[in-house]
Amino acid sequence: MSPRKVIIDTDPGQDDAVALLLALASPDELEVLGVTVVAGNVPLDLTVKNACIVCELAGKPETKVFAGCDKPLGRKLVTAEHVHGKTGLDGPVMPEPVMPVKDAHAVDFIIDTLRAEPTNSVTLCPLGPLTNIATALTRAPDIADRIQEIVLMGGAYFQVGNITPAAEFNIYVDPQAAEIVFKSGIPLVVMPLDVTHKALTTQPRVDAFRALGTKAGIMVAEWTDFFERFDKEKYGSAGAPLHDPCVIAYLLEPEMFFGRHVNVEIETSSELTMGMTVADWWRVTDRPPNAMFMGDLDADRFFSLLTSRIALL
Numbered sequence: 001m002s003p004r005k006v007i008i009d010t011d012p013g014q015d016d017a018v019a020l021l022l023a024l025a026s027p028d029e030l031e032v033l034g035v036t037v038v039a040g041n042v043p044l045d046l047t048v049k050n051a052c053i054v055c056e057l058a059g060k061p062e063t064k065v066f067a068g069c070d071k072p073l074g075r076k077l078v079t080a081e082h083v084h085g086k087t088g089l090d091g092p093v094m095p096e097p098v099m100p101v102k103d104a105h106a107v108d109f110i111i112d113t114l115r116a117e118p119t120n121s122v123t124l125c126p127l128g129p130l131t132n133i134a135t136a137l138t139r140a141p142d143i144a145d146r147i148q149e150i151v152l153m154g155g156a157y158f159q160v161g162n163i164t165p166a167a168e169f170n171i172y173v174d175p176q177a178a179e180i181v182f183k184s185g186i187p188l189v190v191m192p193l194d195v196t197h198k199a200l201t202t203q204p205r206v207d208a209f210r211a212l213g214t215k216a217g218i219m220v221a222e223w224t225d226f227f228e229r230f231d232k233e234k235y236g237s238a239g240a241p242l243h244d245p246c247v248i249a250y251l252l253e254p255e256m257f258f259g260r261h262v263n264v265e266i267e268t269s270s271e272l273t274m275g276m277t278v279a280d281w282w283r284v285t286d287r288p289p290n291a292m293f294m295g296d297l298d299a300d301r302f303f304s305l306l307t308s309r310i311a312l313l
């Protein structure tokens with residue numbers, strides 16, 4: 001079977017970095033047409049640099065990396081240095097990247113690439129705020145039918161918010177963009193905090209990355225050592241949630257995830273609940289289901305896949 005064509009949209013961030021490594025370590029299953037970068041965890045100049053650092057760490061400097069939107073559609077950019085550190089990839093010292101960033105804007109790459117591909121042939125994998133995706137869909141509505149599905153990390157329902165009491169970071173940063181994506185009619189698979197909070201980097205799992213003894217394995221262990229300090233203190237959990245790799249793991253082994261096809265709408269009016277993903281989990285409305293909203297995963301299988309693939313780099 002030919003590899004699945006994907007565009008990964010990202011705001012690295014340590015968890016984005018692990019997701020990129022997983023994708024780039026899986027060329028038999030995934031053809032990464034390009035990596036489009038958005039402002040989110042840290043400002044755009046840093047997320048672009050971090051995307052290049054990760055592609056070089058994966059031994060794939062030929063990966064096409066494109067800089068995208070540097071701020072949300074209609075709000076001031078909110079970043080997350082408190083979680084990811086000043087660079088966005090705090091933890092280990094990382095070498096300056098030397099690979100080139102493509103000249104085209106990420107949104108133009110998304111539009112042009114989708115227009116050149118057959119119907120329902122490309123999967124979009126947003127791992128950060130949805131600004132690039134929403135901008136592309138607004139500027140070129142015709143691209144929607146080229147998209148097989150959008151598999152994204154974002155939102156929360158039973159796990160409520162991580163940046164406000166009601167909202168998860170990716171959706172909160174650009175709720176207008178999220179509303180455009182969730183109302184697009186494109187098939188959505190959503191990895192909310194409800195599932196990512198069950199993908200915890202416990203010590204044995206971090207030790208397994210380090211025990212690989214490879215540069216990539218050691219980097220992943222160092223990144224998780226750094227960014228889990230915040231979540232372990234906040235949630236008192238046995239490790240940090242490894243959010244974004246859930247998106248890529250779904251593409252590789254979807255059967256490890258469990259969820260429900262429900263209606264999900266985005267709060268874009270009240271500042272109190274801005275960016276909340278209002279999931280009709282119990283189907284108490286007649287709003288049509290628009291998203292496969294994940295709530296659980298086989299965490300051991302997830303980390304076994306992750307470790308075995310990172311070992312290939």
Ligand code: RIB
Pocket residue numbers: 011013014015016040041127128129153162168169170243244
């Ligand atoms: O809320 C978690 C999400 O926000 C992850 O994608 C993390 O990288 C940040 O972007």
Ligand code: CA
Pocket residue numbers: 010011012013015016040041127128244
């Ligand atoms: Ca992210």
